[in-house]
Amino acid sequence: MIRRALSFLATALATTLALAPAADASAAPADPSYKVLVFSKTDTFRHDSIPTAIQTIKDLGAANGFTVDVTEDDTVFTRTGLSPYKTVVFASTTGDVLNDAEQAAFEGYIRSGGGYVGIHAAADTEYSWPFYGELVGAYFKTHPAQQQAAVKVEDLVNPSTAHLPASWSRFDEWYAYRSNPRTTVHVLASLDETSYSAGSGAMGDHPITWCKNHQGGRSWYTGMGHTKDSYADPAFRKMLLGGIRYTAGAVNADCTPSGGGTGTVQAESFQTGQGVRPVTKEGADNGQTLGYLDPGDWVSYANLPVGGSTTFKARVVSGGAGGTIQIRDGSPTGPVLGSVAVPNTGGWTAFKDVSTTLKAVPSGRADVHLTFTGTGSSLFDVDDFAFSAPAPGPMLGLAGKCLDVSGAATTNGTQVQLSTCNGGYAQQWTRTPSGELRALGKCLDVFGGGIADGTKVELWDCNATGAQQWTPTPAGELRNPRSGKCLDVLGGGTTDGTKVLLWTCWGGANQRWSLPA
Missing domain, CATH: 3.40.50.880 (Class I glutamine amidotransferase (GATase) domain)
Structure with a gap:
């Protein structure tokens, strides 16, 4: 009887499954309505x-x-x-x-x-x-x-x-x-x-x-x-x-910009923290601020794309004593990338922007911590904040032509060349505080970290190596410190498509460059 009952149940279950409608491949886990x-x-x-x-x-x-x-x-x-x-x-x-x-x-x-x-x-x-x-x-x-x-x-x-x-x-x-x-x-x-x-x-x-x-x-x-x-x-x-x-806010996602800087981060969207909590406040972006900030409190934000950033800006409000925001890398006691003072803004609904310059910012992404200092309690609220990088621009070289990525390709190893300036994205460069030169989301790179005259200069994934460091000199050269050599236009040519490469620095016109502001 037990064996017959089990057989009947198995048959019934198989029939039920066969008759059940197929799951919608585009269905997601249930959200609040x-x-x-x-x-x-x-x-x-x-x-x-x-x-x-x-x-x-x-x-x-x-x-x-x-x-x-x-x-x-x-x-x-x-x-x-x-x-x-x-x-x-x-x-x-x-x-x-x-x-x-x-x-x-x-x-x-x-x-x-x-x-x-x-x-x-x-x-x-x-x-x-x-x-x-x-x-x-x-x-x-x-x-x-x-x-x-x-x-x-x-x-x-x-x-x-x-x-x-x-x-x-x-x-x-x-x-x-x-x-x-x-x-x-x-x-x-x-x-x-x-x-x-x-x-x-x-x-x-x-x-x-x-x-x-x-x-x-x-x-x-x-x-x-x-x-x-x-x-x-x-x-x-x-x-x-x-x-x-x-x-709709049913699921969270990293939607910070791909091209450098984090865009605007809502301060109350922290991953972890100590002594803080969101506060509903009129006039705040998204309707909330990060509040109840006392000395020693902190918050963390995971995996922000901060590489290339030189400035930190925050929207704050304070009817109290004010204090200081410290921007730290990796942990609440990690290296300080910058600090910015927050004043009494004139009341708890009077918002103000504060900003500071940054130093030693990691390349790529990093876990960022904000720590708070001051005297007393309820120092200030933070509404949102952003990291920003310098605006990209052209790099002018020999005959007023531009440093250009061949074919605007982003494949590792793409040749970098001299070409007539056209305002395209293949000619828009950004210099980071760590000395990288970036275009199309990648870095100006010396092939294989080479040091020989004539070594190819190319586009490559940014990796913080010496092959991607470039230092401007007073003479207008771009020197690669690892090799001690300069960015050079092959043979002093001015024809579109002339390759750039690594060469012993000698002060010629084909080694002088005007960097973006």
Whole structure:
């Protein structure tokens, strides 16, 4: 009887499993219920994939516990109209879709912690509204014919891209942008321009999906999604779901900029701390500050991309004695990168920016700790803070030409050369406090750490070695301290594409360079 009962139960279980609906591949763990608004108004070109995009988001909502409202009525963009929604999806909107009052309401919504998702032509929207351009990250410029291309997935842990392979081949209409957003956004995926015909849309470094924190809110954008077939792709659907969940605050993610500096970090979003807690405060970005700060208290923020930063700025408020913020590397007692005094700002709702210069900042990413000193208790609150690096610019050499990365390629070993200045990203360089010269997210490098005359100078992953250190001399040379030799234009040539290399310093015109400010 026991054996027969077990057999019956096994058969019943197998039947139940066979009849159960298949799990939605794009479903995520259950979140607290929230509402999403999909906005699809168009003022110029209208994509025929918009209805498919809307239905996809509805399906994602049904499978993942959020409610979806859909509108093309811009009058919903008021403080009251937007208040029920955790995030707003701009589904291939185009042109001028909001009036001045509606724009102001949406700005307030974002600054109060609201979310924004932009799909495809959302970047072809509101060109005369600077806040929107900063929120989406970049404006549309052009596109070639629809075609297959290889997508390089740069962040394999973000909730919108963690499921993707490092190289993802797909068919779409591949947007190029009026500017490269890398320095202000966290790039999740970019295009391999060698894998398709970019034509006039070639950017070299070509981000296509990214996220960012913006003035208290969260933003996520993808240039994909032109075709109806995109929305049938489980991988694309799951990527879109991750963007919605991130901007709705259902899941956290690292959306600090990829190109140097951390962007704005909400101080109350610390990983660990001692003696501190968030405080709800009117006028604070995201509605909260980091408060109850007493002498000896501290907080930590993991894995911030601080490499190249020279300045720390914080938004603070104090109706008390004030005090000092110390920026430390690695631990509450780690090396001090900088200190900044916080005064009494005139009350607990009177916000003020304070800043300081930094020294000995680690390259790449670091665990940053803020420690607090002063006299008494409740010294001040910190609303948000940011690390920043010098703005990139051209490096001028022989005949007024620019130091250039061949083909704007980011492959390790790409030759660096002299070329006519064109304002492109392959000619934008930043010098870090540690002496690196960076372009396209990589470093000017002496091949193999060589010291012989004629050694190739190339682009390579930044690694803090002596092969990537460059010191300007009073004569205008760029000297590599490890070898004691200089950055040199081969044979004093001025033809576009002339290689630069390592050579004994001798004071010639082909070894003199003008660095970016």
